[in-house]
Structure formats: structure tokens, C-alpha cells
Amino acid sequence: MNARTAGPVLVVGTGLLGASVGLALRAEGVDVLLADVSPTALDLAVDYGAGRLPAPGDEPALVVVAVPPDQIPETVARVLAHHPGALVTDVGSVKQQPLEALRALGADDSRYLGSHPLAGRERGGAISARADLFLARPWVLTPHERTTPAQVRVLEDLVLDLGATPVRLSPEEHDASVAVISHVPQLIASLMAARLVDAPSAAVGIAGQGLRDVTRIAASSPELWVQILGANADAVVPVLEAVGSDLAGLVEALRGQHRPGARRAVAEVLAAGNAGVSRLPGKHGQDARFASLVVLIDDRPGQLAALLTEIGEVGVNLEDLRLEHSPGAQIGIVEVAVLPEVRDRLERELTERGWRIAG
């Protein structure tokens, strides 16, 4: 059995995630019903092609609840009651507390299977929705004691239809995971960026890529994050306390740096950072599996394309690329990451073709 064959899918909440689910399912030919407390948002999502308004007699086999975090338990409970034959999931960033809240409301949790797509954008709303939003992203399913294997298969089919990669974790594992890989990093970035509010202009003026990277996600929406952090406080607090404890140790070591062992304490935090970052998957600047090459380009249309065209002509695949604009100069710095065995050949070929290599 597959979500596609068992009847329409109802999406409750037509913001970015809900409307994207609708668009992606429509693209697969699935009949999608839409609901939203805001008639304006609902009309927009229908116009956008994310699905249709339910007609009398429509009965969904599967319901995706995509409302803001603090409305999830009540909405899921209501949906379970209104659609007694449907499997209901949600797409919230936290899983344990909403499940408990749902049970406290007396809902039939045997038909609720929470999930969490690790996808999103800075901008919200149906207007930002895309059928490709979930493509190749992890989508965590969080089965609980009353979930059946058949229900997991139905939801995994849906996730695969959306182009995402299903991952199974318990609600507790999920919440502990996102605390360390998403929620605490968000707070750490915000705490660092907050130090810039009163920093002298001279300091901000000489800042470089390192600071920009550390603080990039500090631009996220406070309203959304207050809800997420509130719902996952139990998992976030221990991680944040561990950071605070390490930080206090650092302050003590830097203050008493001439005491025996103080420098070692600082070095140990830095070494632990080395070890931690090396565990991250995927492609990034410091990835030990790749070698990097820094090329200088003029900051005008077509230059980067010309460089990448020549890299393509040489037959080298880019594993990663970073673009940096230099303060006070019309010059762009492009760092490309490639497999180590082709790096020197690429440098040679690009130099021969007249590119300025800066490292």
C-alpha cells in the first residue's frame, strides 16, 4: 500500500513546508486536499497549485500537519478525531514534547507518527514553497511504542514521493540529535553575533569569512526559534550547559594562563574542536578528503563562469566552492575543493590558461 493509491493526502497548514509538500505531491499526481485557519493563506496555496479544497465525502488516508510548532498538539488531536481512518503525521522540529502533549489531550496516538524534514528556507509562506524543497534532504520518522511497521512504510512511501531520504529515530533520539546539530548551533551563532552589536566599527570593518560563517544562521527568525527552543528545552539545556562549562574552563585557563596546565586546557578545547568538526559528513572547506585551490577573479559578470567552464574543460569535478569578495577591491577570491589527486594538475592547467592562483 502506498500513499498514492489509498486516497487523497490532506495537508493542514499551507505555509512554506505544507505548500511545498502539496506541490511535490501534485507533481507526482497525488490528490492533495488543503486546509488552513487563514482563508487568505489557503486561497493562495490553492492558486499556487499546492492542492484543492476538500469536497463533501473526501476522506484522506494520510494527513500532514504543517502548522507552527506551538499549535501542533492541538491540531494533530483535532485531525485524529475528525479523520478516524487516517494516519496523521506532522513536520515539526521537535518530537517528544508534542507527542506527550497529544497524549495528555487524550488523542488516539496509535494513528499518529511524527516526522521532521530537515529542509527549510529563510523565507516562509506558500509563496516561497517549492516542489523540490525536500529533494535529497533527510526526513526523520519518529515511530513510538504504538506505531506499526505498516504505518512506517506508508509514511516512508510519502517521504520517498517527496524526494527526501527517510531516516528512522525514536522521538527522544531525534530531539537529542537536533539539539546538538541544530538548536544549540543556532544559539551559539546568536550568542556570538550578539557580541557584534556594540563592537566598534573598526572591529567590524576588518572582519573576515571566519566570523561570517560562525554567525550566518544568527539571522534566523526569533519568533520561530523561541517556539522550537521552548519545545526542546529538555534536550537543549544539557548541551548548552556542557558548552557553558567548557567556556568557563577556558575563561579560567586564559585568566590564569601562567599556572601549570592552563595552556594545555586551552589546547584541549581547540583539539576537541578539531576532532568534532572532522566527524561532520559532506563537503566543506576544511574537509580532509579534499584539496583546495584559491583562484583570484575580477568581480564582474561572467568571470566565475569562465573559470568554472575551464575547470570543466580540464575534466575536474568541483567538490565544493566558496566565493569571497575582498574588502576594498574589485576582486573575488574563489576557493575550490577538489579530489587531492587532481589538485596539482588543476593548478597547472589554470596557471597555463592565465588564471591567478593565490594558494
Add this chain to the structure above:
Amino acid sequence: MNARTAGPVLVVGTGLLGASVGLALRAEGVDVLLADVSPTALDLAVDYGAGRLPAPGDEPALVVVAVPPDQIPETVARVLAHHPGALVTDVGSVKQQPLEALRALGADDSRYLGSHPLAGRERGGAISARADLFLARPWVLTPHERTTPAQVRVLEDLVLDLGATPVRLSPEEHDASVAVISHVPQLIASLMAARLVDAPSAAVGIAGQGLRDVTRIAASSPELWVQILGANADAVVPVLEAVGSDLAGLVEALRGQHRPGARRAVAEVLAAGNAGVSRLPGKHGQDARFASLVVLIDDRPGQLAALLTEIGEVGVNLEDLRLEHSPGAQIGIVEVAVLPEVRDRLERELTERGWRIAG
């Protein structure tokens, strides 16, 4: 008077920075003398073209000390004594403590003018040196009470010869600035990355670009950073304590989140993060001056080049570009930042040309 006309420049220490200074000055036709405590490193730098060995009678007008941070005061003092007619600078990341240490050694500080190029690479050594290393980067000069305007001009000429942008700050201003824009961000990234050492594989496996950005610089060398942080502890500690204090407030608010005002306390940290990150100059993903467009490409040679060629054909300049590879998929996600007024046109043109736009 100009560094170029007054006699040779002596570079003491032929690692990454020293050898890069030598290469850049040689490219400008300046006579460069090299010195290093390691005969092997010195030979390598000479072979590399960064300069020549001093001959009897050579007398430098300007000396650039580019040794590891903890050897700067003694080396500068020795150089001042050996070359009584020369202006001496260094390229260390911290300026106040080395100046005090120099004075404590009884050196003639009237001929010492510290400086700090905000440039570097992950890899050290002359073998990584580049004549372009300082191109368009800020290079801070830190005049003190005994520095003359003529000395500042000589060093600014050198900095301009190296392609960098001179910036003047007092030693105290410099150290306070780098504490907040470089040293504390380094520690924050390390503290966050250290939390990943014992994180479950499941958590690390669903990590995304946000965490990668926050922790990227945590891959830096502990040996170097222990020296830098030790020398700038006085400026680093207050910033780190302010972060620690905000962090403790966050922990308290998240623990007692149902108390009045607790959510507001969390929201205020997030809002301060918004405000801080908006002060950063330059081009980055969340820059409010630019609009972004997300395009999906196949992960094979030439695809990114083809995309950027078409963007160039449309006549649109890229302000920034981020490349992300999706977990489990042979698909690359390219986020391009452009001026807001051209964004919609670019989306239309790329869609017409068959590119998959994901946002």
C-alpha cells in the same frame, strides 16, 4: 621615501607569511633579504624565490619579523639591536603584549611599529606562500606613542606594495577588535564542534549546512591558537565572559521557560544575534542587500560552469554563491545572491533555459 628606494627589506622568519611577503616584494622588484633559525626553511624560501641570503655589507632599511607569536618580542629586540638604522615591524595577530614585552627587554621601541595582516591559510610553511596572499586584505598598522608619521608612511608604502589595504588602529584597539572578530569566534566554533565528539552518529548524519558553517574554523591549528589566545587573553576574556553570561541567562530561561519573561529572554538573545550579524560588511548569504535564488544542478563536471555561463549571458553579476551537496543524492544545490532588482528576471530566464529553481 619609499621602502623600495631606501634599501633592501629583511624578512625574518620564512613561514607562510614571511615567504609570502618576500614573494610579493620580489614581484615588485624589491631586494629582499631572508633569515630563519631553520637552515632548511631558509633554503626552501630562497629556492622558492622569496628573496636571497644577506651578503656582507647589506643593511636593510626595513625589517619584517614573521616568526611564531611567542618568539616575536625577543626576535624584534634582537633585530632592533643588530640593525640600528632600520624600521622594524612584525606580522603577529596580537599587538599590545608583544610591545610591552619588547619594552621590558629594554629595546629601542622608537623604531618598532607593529602590524597585522588579516590574511592566512590553513596550511603553513613557505611551500604554501603566495605573492597574492595579502591582495585586498586589511593590514592593520598599530602606531604607539613613539611612532612618527614618517614611519607610518614607510610601512603603509610597504603594505600597499603588497597589495593590502592599510588600516590604522592603536595596539589596544587592534587587540580588542581581533578578540571580538577573530579570537572569540575561533573559541566559540571550537566549543560547538567539541560537542560533536561524543554525539551519536545518527545526529551527525543529519547535520546540515548551518552546523558546518558554525564549526568550519574549528579545524584550525591548536598549537598556533594557544599562542595567539595566550598573548591576547586580557582582551579575549571579557568578550568570552559576556558570551558566558548571556549563555547562562539562556540556560536559566530555557529551564524556567514557563515563568513570566523567560521566553522574552530567549527572544532577546536571538534578536541581538539578528542585529549583530546585520553589522557585518561584505557579501554573505543572509545579506539583506541581496536576494537569493536556489538552483539544482547535477553533481558532475561542467554543470556549475554551464549555469554560471548562462547567468553571465543574462548579464547578471553574482554577489555571492554557496554550493551545497545533498546527502544521498547526486544533486548539487547552488544558492546565488544577486541584486534584488534582477532576481525575478534571473529566475524567469533560468527557468526558460531549463534550470530547476528550488527557491
